[in-house]
Amino acid sequence: MLPFSSIDFFLLFAILVGLLYLAKVLLHRYIPFSGMLLLISVIYLIFFYPKPFHIAILLIYSYMIYYIFTCLFQIQNKLPGVFLLVLPMIMVKTNTIAANIEWNEFISFAGLSYITFRIVSVYMDALPNSKPVNFFRYTSYLIFTPSLLIGPIDRLNRFSVDLDGGYSRLNSSRFLEGWQMMIFGILYKFIIAEAINRYWLGPIDAGSKEILVMINSMYAYYAYLYFDFAGYSAMAIGLGKIMGIDVPINFNKPFMAVNPQDYWRRWHKSLGDWLKDYFFMPFYKAFTKWKFMKPYPLFRQNVSLFLTFLLMGCWNGFKGNYILSGSIFGVYSVVHNSYIYYCRKNGRDIVFGNLSPLTVKILSIFIMINLTAIAIYVFSGRIPF
Numbered sequence: 001m002l003p004f005s006s007i008d009f010f011l012l013f014a015i016l017v018g019l020l021y022l023a024k025v026l027l028h029r030y031i032p033f034s035g036m037l038l039l040i041s042v043i044y045l046i047f048f049y050p051k052p053f054h055i056a057i058l059l060i061y062s063y064m065i066y067y068i069f070t071c072l073f074q075i076q077n078k079l080p081g082v083f084l085l086v087l088p089m090i091m092v093k094t095n096t097i098a099a100n101i102e103w104n105e106f107i108s109f110a111g112l113s114y115i116t117f118r119i120v121s122v123y124m125d126a127l128p129n130s131k132p133v134n135f136f137r138y139t140s141y142l143i144f145t146p147s148l149l150i151g152p153i154d155r156l157n158r159f160s161v162d163l164d165g166g167y168s169r170l171n172s173s174r175f176l177e178g179w180q181m182m183i184f185g186i187l188y189k190f191i192i193a194e195a196i197n198r199y200w201l202g203p204i205d206a207g208s209k210e211i212l213v214m215i216n217s218m219y220a221y222y223a224y225l226y227f228d229f230a231g232y233s234a235m236a237i238g239l240g241k242i243m244g245i246d247v248p249i250n251f252n253k254p255f256m257a258v259n260p261q262d263y264w265r266r267w268h269k270s271l272g273d274w275l276k277d278y279f280f281m282p283f284y285k286a287f288t289k290w291k292f293m294k295p296y297p298l299f300r301q302n303v304s305l306f307l308t309f310l311l312m313g314c315w316n317g318f319k320g321n322y323i324l325s326g327s328i329f330g331v332y333s334v335v336h337n338s339y340i341y342y343c344r345k346n347g348r349d350i351v352f353g354n355l356s357p358l359t360v361k362i363l364s365i366f367i368m369i370n371l372t373a374i375a376i377y378v379f380s381g382r383i384p385f
Contacts, residue, residue: 001048002110003149004189004235012048013145016040017242024167033170034163037243038140045143051109058088058107059139062119066133070126078282081123089116093318111149113315115142117274122156124278137163144245146236150229152250152270162245169244181238189231196224206382214384218377225376226254229268248273254372258364260332263372271312279308298341305337306330316379325379332371 001009023036031039045052062085069081092108119142122133133156141159162169201220205213233250240247248270257263264272283304287293293300306327313326342350352360377383 002050003145004185004232009048012044013239016043017239020243021170024170028167033166033244034137034140037144037163037245038136040243041140041143041145041148044145049110049148054107054109055111055115055143058112058115058119059142061088063135063138066119066123066126066138070123070130071132074128076128078124082120085119085123086116089113089315093314114147114149114151114153117153117271118142118156120278121153121274125155125157144240146239146243146245147247150232151268152233152236152248153274154245154248154270158248159245165244167244174244175242178238178241178243181234181241183238185231185234185236185238187231188227188234193224193227193231196220196227200224207384209384214377217382218373221380221382222373222376225380226251226267255369256365257368257372258361259368260329260336263368267372275308275312279311280304283307298338301337302334305333309333319381321378321381321383325375328375328378332375 001012003009020036020040023031024033027036045055049055065081065084069075075081088107089112092112122138122141126133137160138156140163141154141156144154144159147154201217201224204217204220206217208214208217230251237247237249250268250270252266252269254263254267257266264275284300287300287304293303307330309326309330310323311326312329313323316322316326339351349355349360352363355363
């Protein structure tokens with residue numbers, strides 16, 4: 001039973017959340033809030049989530065890597081540890097086969113990619129000589145049910161602040177706020193996205209090579225993906241708030257984005273922040289140390305941007321449509337970054353000239369909607385070529 005996939009999940013968590021609030025009244029002296037939250041996640045994982053053993057193995061394996069590299073030997077170079085942490089995901093994405101055993105079946109489970117992202121963030125954020133993260137807190141962070149499957153991608157430090165807030169975070173105002181977000185998410189995912197899929201996207205012949213049909217398919221998939229994903233994120237945020245955890249906001253009117261940078265602040269924001277912190281910044285810092293690249297900050301930025309989005313495409317899967325869509329987003333970001341650079345260098349807008357700010361904003365939104373629709377159409381794999 002995957003999160004938010006059926007009525008059974010909602011009924012189950014109505015019971016589990018009821019137990020959480022009951023514990024606040026009756027058991028708060030005996031079971032801390034963090035312990036009760038972990039217990040709920042473990043109950044769901046063991047009895048209702050597919051392949052719980054696989055997740056348990058990954059938790060133990062990743063914590064060992066984290067502890068050995070960060071706490072035991074305090075290895076400064078993070079790259080070897082990161083490689084070992086993402087290795088299970090890489091093996092699944094590449095469908096590695098050894099000794100007639102298909103690793104995809106052996107180590108894969110729903111949510112592997114997002115758990116891996118959170119694992120890497122814990123490892124990368126760990127400072128030398130810092131106190132090791134408690135394994136139970138580590139586990140609670142990684143398997144927190146609302147964001148277990150497809151995010152939003154939280155950070156351990158922020159998650160820990162909520163855990164330390166205790167049972168005081170369970171109150172009527174937070175419950176009502178979370179319930180409103182849940183209703184909003186249900187409306188998006190199960191009504192609007194389902195209607196788009198049934199009456200717009202579904203009837204389209206994805207194999208047709210007619211231009212108008214392809215354009216229709218492109219916009220239909222973009223609309224469907226937004227309402228489906230934004231709806232899921234809203235439900236995750238709502239359930240998290242009801243359970244006392246402020247899951248990060250993931251979508252904020254992405255159709256109002258005026259450029260690629262603005263888009264990734266609005267669409268899957270938690271992923272955009274993660275990519276910036278753990279892909280872009282390490283790339284840029286590494287390139288800054290290369291002598292031949294030092295005099296060219298714009299080139300360093302652009303290479304780092306493109307590699308970041310290329311890796312994002314690979315993270316989705318080692319398939320042509322994923323890698324190409326990531327590369328397209330990379331090109332968009334490189335072009336926009338260069339545009340900003342030369343506008344500042346020339347002291348004027350080198351594209352829109354003296355157009356009014358409102359006109360520039362409207363044109364920018366229109367351009368960004370269409371460019372994004374193209375990249376996501378490539379991502380969908382629905383292009384009939």
